[in-house]
Amino acid sequence: MAGMDGEGTRESSWYGETEERWFRVLLHVGFFLLLGSSLTRFLMRHTDEGRAPWVVALAVLLAALYVTGTTPSGARTGTGIRRPWWLGAVVAVWIALVFLAPSFAWCSIPLFYLSLRTLRPPAAAALITLLTAVAVVAQLRLAGRFDLDLLLAPPAVSAIAVAVFVQMDRQTQRQRRLIADLVRTRRELxxxxxxxxxxxxxxxxxxxxxxxxxxxxxSQQMLLQAADRVWDGEPATARRHVRAATAIAEHNLTEARRFVHDLAPADLAEGGGLEEALRALAARESTGGLRVRCHVDGAPDRPLPGRVESALVRIAQGALANVREHAGAGTAALTLTYLDDQVVLDVADDGHGFDPAAALADTGGVRGHGLPAIRTRAAQLGGTLTVESAPGEGTVLSAAIPLGVAGGPPV
Known part of the structure; x- marks a missing residue:
């Protein structure tokens, strides 16, 4: 997402710069078209007049000043449109040019935009008022008589031009704020x-x-404690407990190494599949007075996804851990059943039982990582967990996982 944020910021910045660039191009083209047409009109009508050389010189100077301040090289050298003194020089030359040839008054329209871009609003408003007044006087001089249209037209054009620019600027600022909010929201997300x-x-x-x-x-702790209790009186039994603890330690070492690689259950990693993994788990847990049997009913139509097999093995491990630590059971049974639309793992024991509602609601201690963790594993694959138990009546835990699960997070 961080990369997406950076890409989105660059894209929005590119669009904003593109729009700004096109606006500047149109503004500059409009200025030179007005300047060129005004000069052409003047030369066609007043070539033989003494002021003609001055008008041509001022027009060339105005064009040079404008180019100097608006080209990229001018912006890099500090003479861009952000410099008020540059704008003042342009306006001064333009006023002199209008004084000599009133037809150049229409070049004021691009200067409105330059004023709004360069100056603060009060100063820009004052300069635009001055430009409009000069344009009105120039048009009246050009007409040679008083004309209400010429008195009202320049202020109207000025108002429309300023309104368009202000609206565009507000929309641009609003768009930039929206883009900034979007980028910030994406980063927060x-x-x-x-x-x-x-x-x-x-x-x-x-x-x-x-x-x-x-x-x-x-399990190792329980086996070693049992071995310690019978160490002197029943050495053979003590050695059997120690050997079982050693086997469990070896398996734990394999699991720890598996964590470093891909977190897959070690029994599945040995290549025997789900059924063999459950049988190996049952054999390994049949120590210390607990006997665990494993039974498989039916066969899958197609191989189960690896995450489903891994989840079922972990569910069996968690259930048997609860049996050993809390149930006080003598026997337990793992039953894997393949149905048409789901696979069901049942873990039953003959222990002293408990209240399932209280256990599932518990979020602390060992049991908080037992039944709630099993329920979470089943839910991640769209499955369900059912626990049937009562004090003194043993426990049956049933996890049902639908077949053909394509989604869900890995387990």
Whole structure:
């Protein structure tokens, strides 16, 4: 999004500069057309008059001054239209030219725009009033008699020209503000999306760690505590517990390395597929007095997406972690069922049960990363989580994931 913001800013700036450039081109072309037509008209009618050389010289000087102040080189050297003294020189030459040849009065129209672009509003208004008054006097002199139209026409043209420029300038400023607001909004949206993505990634990592490393460490702790209790009286049992803890530590090491690569479950990465991954998980969890069985019912019509298989393995890991840590169960069962439109993973145990509503509402502690995390994983793939339990009656957890899921975030 940052790149998009920069691109949008450049694009809007390009459009604004293009419009400004075309306006300046039209303004300059209009000025020289008026200047050229006025000079042509004068020369066609007054060539033999003594003032003709002065008119030609002043017209050339006015053109030179105008070019000096409006070309890119003039702007770079500091003599552009932002310099009031340059505009004053142009206006002074123009007034002298109008005094000698009133037909040059119409060149004042481009000077209106230069005044508004160069001076502050009060000074620009005063200069435009002066230009209009000079144009009125020039037209009356040219007509040789009093004419109400000539008295009113220049102020009307002046008012229209100023109104057009002011309206265009306001629209330009409004457009620039809108573009600035749009760019700012896009940047804020990009920042919000980055924050949401960071939070989502943190949540995903916390679930991954809880369902793998934390579960393995908890199992190791329980096995080592059991080994410590029977170390003197039942050394064979103690060694069996230690070997089981060692196997879990080895698996946790594999999971930790997998985090560094692509965060896929280690059982799936071994290439056996979802069913073999669940069977390996059941065999690994069958320690310390808990026996876990795995059963697969049916077969998929087509291979499941990798993110669905990964989610189901993580759901099974999280569910069995809850069974081991909280249920006090002796047996548990993993059942994977392929239906026509969904795949269902059931995790059942014969433990002491609990209140599902209270557990799902809990957001703290270990359980806060258990059932809520499982529910989040299922929801990310458009699935549902159902928990059936009651104190003293065991628990059945059922996660249903619809088949053919094409969207959803990776898990």
């Amino acid at each position: 990009a920042a919000t999306e980055r924050r949401e993505g960071t939070l989502a990634e943190r949540q995903r990592l916390s679930m991954e760690i809880h369902d793998t490393l934390a579960q393995g460490l908890s």
